[in-house]
Amino acid sequence: MALQERKGAPDPDPSSSSPSQLFTWDEIKLRTGRGQERWLVIERKVYDISRFHKRHPGGSRVISHYAGQDATDPFTAFHVDKTLVRKHMKSLLIxxxxxxxxxxxxxxxxxxxEDFRELRTNADKLGLFKPRPLFFLLMLLHILLLDAAGCFLLWYFGTSLPSFLIATMLLTIAQSQSGWLQHDLGHLSVFSNPKWNHIFHEYVMCHLKGVSTTWWSFHHSQHHAKPNCFMKDPDIDIHPTIFSLGKPLSSELGLQKKKYMPYNYQHKYFFITLPFITVPMFKAYSLYFMVHRKLWRELACSMTYFVRFFIVFGPIFGTKGVFGYLLLINVLESxxxxxxxxxxxxxxYIDHDKNMDWFSTQLxxxxxxxxxxxxDWVTGHLNFQIEHHLFPTMPRHNFWKVAPLVKSMCAKHGIDYQSxxxxxxxxxxxxxxxxxxxxWLKAYNNG
Known part of the structure; x- marks a missing residue:
């Protein structure tokens, strides 16, 4: 069906569509999922993901966030083996x-x-997407050493105040560093072969931390796809239940006369809320997620984290005390x-999705x-958050190498590069x- 024949005509059955069909952006941006249909564009090709989004390996939501939009750059950013993925995309092409x-x-x-795509091509030619497994092996070894040192202190020196404090610090740091390492594995940036990333991701995330890898991947990929976009980035789902985030959304909330919390005091109650509940809340929901999705292998592997913790620390703190110590470690890590x-x-900047280009969205x-x-160490190289968001599969040990190229591009286009x-x-x-x-308070009082 030609382009002019489509206007005003009923939508055809996607299964009978021909790849020779031509579409306009006005047609595409209507297929965002509100009418059940979901279309997106990759390299000028139009794909119907209306049925596929539920089978998407990265989760239904992350691909649906680009329904009605161009997804070329996120497609490039997230997928390591693009040749394999394109084979599966053929049946979706309309x-x-x-x-x-x-x-x-x-x-x-x-x-x-165009400049960003050229930058990514140059980074690839420079080998900046190639991981150094030895770097990540050393990260894993230092995590295991910190964990072993914490356990040894409590077993050998008992629960005197000095040994308790030092051991708790070491165990907390081990958990924190495990979090950064699983993050690397989840982004497929440790091994060239995605299969090995998935295997070790499950070991680090489930066995060393007790959290579902599938849940983390579904959750975190949405954050990268649409960071700070209300209703699309789950990391800001705390708006407006606990916090009012960003001036545009805060003004909107105030004008609507909504007051779930005294947001004008949120900079004070932040200290005793989110930092104390994030990791325990994630772990509790992760366990529910694994049971609900019947991820029995992940659940079994995650249970080894809790079993190991109780076996090691049960004789030291007793049955009741070990529960408290588990919570303490998780709160400190949180x-x-x-x-x-x-x-x-x-x-x-935090607001609704404005459908901006990939580079502008991340910056x-x-x-x-x-x-x-x-x-670099304490943040797991997430101090290079800009580079990480632009190139999520790039190994963290190369962020400092690509940073000058990103700064140069920002300067060329007048974009603020904050450090x-x-x-x-x-x-x-x-x-x-x-x-x-x-x-929020000003809009609430004056709206």
Whole structure:
């Protein structure tokens, strides 16, 4: 069916569609899922994911977030073996953009999109997507050493205050570093073969941390696809139940006269809420997720984390005390995790999805923390949050190499590239919450 014949005509059965069909952006952006249909564009090809999205290996939501939009750059960013993926995409192909249609719906950023794709190509030619397994082996060994040292202190020196504090610190750091390593594996950036990434991801995430790899992948991929986009990034789902995030959304919430919490005080109650509950809440929901989805292998592997913890620390703390110690380790890890992950995002722009290009989307939602040996280590190289979001499958040991190229591109296009000291990043979390809370209060009182 030709392009002009489609207008005003009923939609054809996708199974009978021909790849020679031509579509406009006006047609495509209507297929966002509200009417059951979901279409997206990759390299000017139009794909119908209306049925496929539920079978998508990365989860239904992450691919659906690009329904009605161009998904070329996220497709490139997330998929390592693109040749294999394209074979499975053939059955979803229903046509392509008409010749008079721009490759990207908002074509004003055409030069920016082209420059970014060239940057990625150059990074690939420089070998920046090739992992060094030895680097990650050393990361794993130092995690196991920290964990063993913490256990040894409590077994050998008992629960005196000095040994308890040092051991708890070591065990908490081990859990935190395990979190960064599983993050690397989840992004397929440790091994060239995705299969080995999946195998070791399950070992680190399930056995060393007691959390589902499938749940994490579904959750985290959405964050990368649409960071700081309300209703699409699960990391900001706390808006508006607990916090009011970002000035646009805070103003909107105030004008609607909604007050689930006293948001003008959120910069104060943040200290006793999110940092204390994030990891325990994730682990509790992860267990429910594995049972609900019948992920029995992941559940069995995750149970070894809890069994190992109780076997090691049960004789030291007793049956009741071991529950308390497990909670303590998780709360302490939660504090580290929350501050480190949120300092790169909460101070940045938060709003509804504006369907921006990949580069602009990531730069407006992320910022960096200055490089140093300590900052690199304690954050798992997530101080290079900009580079990580632009190139999620790039091994973290190469972020510092690609950073100058990203800075140069930002300078060329007049885009702000933010990098700050570590404690300034922590302070900005509080400042941004305060500003958002004041914005909400002003709109609430004056709306």
């Amino acid at each position: 046509g392509e953009l008409a010749p008079n249609q721009p490759s990207f719906e908002h074509n004003k950023n055409k030069l920016l999109v 504090i580290i995790f929350t501050w480190i992950t949120q300092m790169n995002h909460i101070p940045m 407006q939602a992320t910022c960096n923390v200055n490089q140093s040996f300590f900052n 700050k000291p570590l404690f300034a990043g922590f302070a900005d979390v509080v400042h941004s919450l305060k500003d958002s809370g004041e914005t």
